[in-house]
Amino acid sequence: MMPFTPASESAEPSLEALVSQTVGADFPEDVGSVVPQLASDLQEIDARLFETLHTSYPQLADAANYACRAGGKRVRPLLMAATHRALGAADTRPIHALAAAFQLIHTATLVHDDVIDHAELRRGRPSVPRAFGLPAAIVTGDFLFVRAFELASEYPRSVILRCGEACADLAEGEVLQENARFDLSSGREHYFRVIERKTAAIVSGALAAVAEIEGASNEVIEDLAMYGRALGIAFQVRDDYLDVYGDPDLLGKPLYSDYREGNPTVLSLEAHAGLDGIAKAEFERLFALRHKQPRDLLRLKELTDRTDAPKRTVDEAKMWAERAVASLTGVPAGPYHVLLAHLAREAAGRRF
Amino acid sequence: MMPFTPASESAEPSLEALVSQTVGADFPEDVGSVVPQLASDLQEIDARLFETLHTSYPQLADAANYACRAGGKRVRPLLMAATHRALGAADTRPIHALAAAFQLIHTATLVHDDVIDHAELRRGRPSVPRAFGLPAAIVTGDFLFVRAFELASEYPRSVILRCGEACADLAEGEVLQENARFDLSSGREHYFRVIERKTAAIVSGALAAVAEIEGASNEVIEDLAMYGRALGIAFQVRDDYLDVYGDPDLLGKPLYSDYREGNPTVLSLEAHAGLDGIAKAEFERLFALRHKQPRDLLRLKELTDRTDAPKRTVDEAKMWAERAVASLTGVPAGPYHVLLAHLAREAAGRRF
Numbered sequence: 001m002m003p004f005t006p007a008s009e010s011a012e013p014s015l016e017a018l019v020s021q022t023v024g025a026d027f028p029e030d031v032g033s034v035v036p037q038l039a040s041d042l043q044e045i046d047a048r049l050f051e052t053l054h055t056s057y058p059q060l061a062d063a064a065n066y067a068c069r070a071g072g073k074r075v076r077p078l079l080m081a082a083t084h085r086a087l088g089a090a091d092t093r094p095i096h097a098l099a100a101a102f103q104l105i106h107t108a109t110l111v112h113d114d115v116i117d118h119a120e121l122r123r124g125r126p127s128v129p130r131a132f133g134l135p136a137a138i139v140t141g142d143f144l145f146v147r148a149f150e151l152a153s154e155y156p157r158s159v160i161l162r163c164g165e166a167c168a169d170l171a172e173g174e175v176l177q178e179n180a181r182f183d184l185s186s187g188r189e190h191y192f193r194v195i196e197r198k199t200a201a202i203v204s205g206a207l208a209a210v211a212e213i214e215g216a217s218n219e220v221i222e223d224l225a226m227y228g229r230a231l232g233i234a235f236q237v238r239d240d241y242l243d244v245y246g247d248p249d250l251l252g253k254p255l256y257s258d259y260r261e262g263n264p265t266v267l268s269l270e271a272h273a274g275l276d277g278i279a280k281a282e283f284e285r286l287f288a289l290r291h292k293q294p295r296d297l298l299r300l301k302e303l304t305d306r307t308d309a310p311k312r313t314v315d316e317a318k319m320w321a322e323r324a325v326a327s328l329t330g331v332p333a334g335p336y337h338v339l340l341a342h343l344a345r346e347a348a349g350r351r352f
Numbered sequence: 353m354m355p356f357t358p359a360s361e362s363a364e365p366s367l368e369a370l371v372s373q374t375v376g377a378d379f380p381e382d383v384g385s386v387v388p389q390l391a392s393d394l395q396e397i398d399a400r401l402f403e404t405l406h407t408s409y410p411q412l413a414d415a416a417n418y419a420c421r422a423g424g425k426r427v428r429p430l431l432m433a434a435t436h437r438a439l440g441a442a443d444t445r446p447i448h449a450l451a452a453a454f455q456l457i458h459t460a461t462l463v464h465d466d467v468i469d470h471a472e473l474r475r476g477r478p479s480v481p482r483a484f485g486l487p488a489a490i491v492t493g494d495f496l497f498v499r500a501f502e503l504a505s506e507y508p509r510s511v512i513l514r515c516g517e518a519c520a521d522l523a524e525g526e527v528l529q530e531n532a533r534f535d536l537s538s539g540r541e542h543y544f545r546v547i548e549r550k551t552a553a554i555v556s557g558a559l560a561a562v563a564e565i566e567g568a569s570n571e572v573i574e575d576l577a578m579y580g581r582a583l584g585i586a587f588q589v590r591d592d593y594l595d596v597y598g599d600p601d602l603l604g605k606p607l608y609s610d611y612r613e614g615n616p617t618v619l620s621l622e623a624h625a626g627l628d629g630i631a632k633a634e635f636e637r638l639f640a641l642r643h644k645q646p647r648d649l650l651r652l653k654e655l656t657d658r659t660d661a662p663k664r665t666v667d668e669a670k671m672w673a674e675r676a677v678a679s680l681t682g683v684p685a686g687p688y689h690v691l692l693a694h695l696a697r698e699a700a701g702r703r704f
Binding site: 057058060063089091108112115116133134135136138139140141142143146147148149154159160161163164167168170171172174175176178179 | 377388409411412415460464467468485486487488490491492493494496497498499501502505506509512513515516520522524528530533561636
């Protein structure tokens with residue numbers, strides 16, 4: 001028998017607390033006023049999502065629920081609801097199924113990523129493969145993809161295809177990333193190709209789909225796709241920074257996973273570029289090790305500390321956040337416009 | 353870098369040869385006349401499938417093509433085209449995208465199954481995880497699912513949901529199977545729950561979807577769902593038999609995978625029921641071993657040989673084939689009706 005018993009669930013923060021957390025502490029005043037509204041949107045999206053999981057597949061429901069509970073910060077549904085409202089929607093119900101679908105796609109990818117990366121922890125709890133075993137993790141990911149497409153099936157074909165392209169981008173990004181593992185010579189261009197597909201495409205596709213459903217012009221749809229793409233890149237570059245310089249308790253997972261797995265990031269590529277002589281050679285050698293000891297990881301960090309790579313990485317994320325903000329020109333002014341700009345900057349400045 | 357180079361491709365038989373092979377040697381005369389027509393249908397379905405894979409995802413295209421080439425016997429698309437024509441369609445184009453979608457779903461499942469089962473060979477060639485590595489195999493499966501849903505997106509929502517339910521059934525079946533591994537006490541009822549989901553649901557869903565698209569009555573849709581379900585079960589029970597008593601060269605994979613992986617089947621459950629005393633205890637002990645030696649596998653076969661389990665398994669498959677045939681009452685008489693009946697019996701009597 002498989003160990004089909006999830007670890008005990010830790011209490012989750014309320015959605016309002018979660019939204020406040022994501023929005024951050026020093027938000028502009030008019031942003032604060034929309035938090036309860038968005039928390040209520042997220043609650044309905046969550047309800048739609050969990051309703052989808054609880055239907056006649058008891059064996060999968062456990063692992064699927066486990067994967068979706070403590071569902072992280074709900075950044076994607078939050079951005080989708082905020083975008084919908086920013087475009088003038090008084091009621092976000094028309095996008096709830098779509099937001100649940102994109103959240104399921106995101107979660108499915110995390111589950112399969114944890115299989116691929118042999119990750120033990122996710123958001124402070126055992127990962128799905130750790131808690132349920134590899135076979136269950138693979139099919140749970142499949143099941144979440146399927147449920148996502150079932151949710152998406154109520155939308156026009158063009159919207160379903162946006163979901164599909166986002167998923168295909170995610171898969172392509174994963175293979176591109178594998179191709180460059182342990183290989184610092186893959187370079188910045190390759191890195192950006194990876195994260196555009198692995199992180200940015202789903203945000204971009206989700207917001208373009210929301211704009212399409214709300215009947216926005218092609219120009220506004222394109223703007224929001226650009227905003228999502230730039231925000232996604234800012235988010236990922238910050239993620240790579242936090243993987244070395246973040247607080248593991250806040251992050252809910254150990255540091256140095258990119259060093260360990262040999263995933264080149266802006267941080268490691270800039271560190272490598274900033275070193276020379278013996279230190280550069282040592283960095284290359286350690287980075288390429290398939291099995292790194294804790295001292296190897298700490299040494300990679302020490303070498304990174306000697307360069308301006310940390311600052312360059314922080315600045316790179318901020319630059320993408322500003323590109324995201326600059327893409328919002330077609331979105332009507334108002335508190336939701338302010339919120340979207342604020343969320344892009346938070347993605348680049350967040351601590352977890 | 354990943355070893356992203358597929359093994360050399362062996363020449364594939366023509367689709368007409370493939371259809372003739374699947375139809376078998378001693379078919380009724382009027383079945384022979386429809387073979388070229390069905391081969392031409394399969395060719396168009398194949399073209400639609402491969403067209404879907406060749407679009408802007410170069411990293412995935414290799415592994416996805418590899419998984420779909422030597423795409424087996426195309427039993428599902430063949431049954432779909434035959435069903436469509438049996439219901440009176442003069443042109444199967446309306447179901448080509450759907451047949452390609454179901455074939456992709458089937459292939460995606462095989463790729464993920466090979467990851468789960470650590471299978472080295474599939475249809476005489478290295479499996480996808482063996483040829484491309486585990487990460488690529490996981491995302492290639494995901495990609496094939498996604499492409500399947502993109503193809504399905506051109507159909508009405510009810511048809512898309514039939515695809516979704518078939519996929520969810522497949523995932524649930526996989527977890528149910530995992531739950532019973534190495535456990536002969538799980539019993540026949542559990543076994544049938546597994547194969548209804550893992551094998552029968554996709555055939556049943558595919559044929560019901562074809563009937564729906566052709567505008568058949570609810571009764572005929574139900575009949576074809578039943579036919580597909582019974583044929584799928586017959587096919588799987590025969591598969592389990594061939595896993596011990598088949599010819600590995602014809603099958604393209606080694607024998608005894610169910611013994612090795614500890615998957616209870618009609619064959620092993622009947623063998624276990626037919627033994628007693630020391631032999632029964634030995635069968636139980638060997639079956640439960642996580643790591644079996646070749647001599648353990650041969651001994652399991654020897655013990656099976658002593659019982660009437662082989663004959664019972666052959667008869668069980670035939671009984672399900674007759675149930676499939678009995679479900680065809682609503683399908684108009686004619687060569688395609690004869691073919692569908694013949695294919696059910698072939699599923700239960702085939703040698704590979």
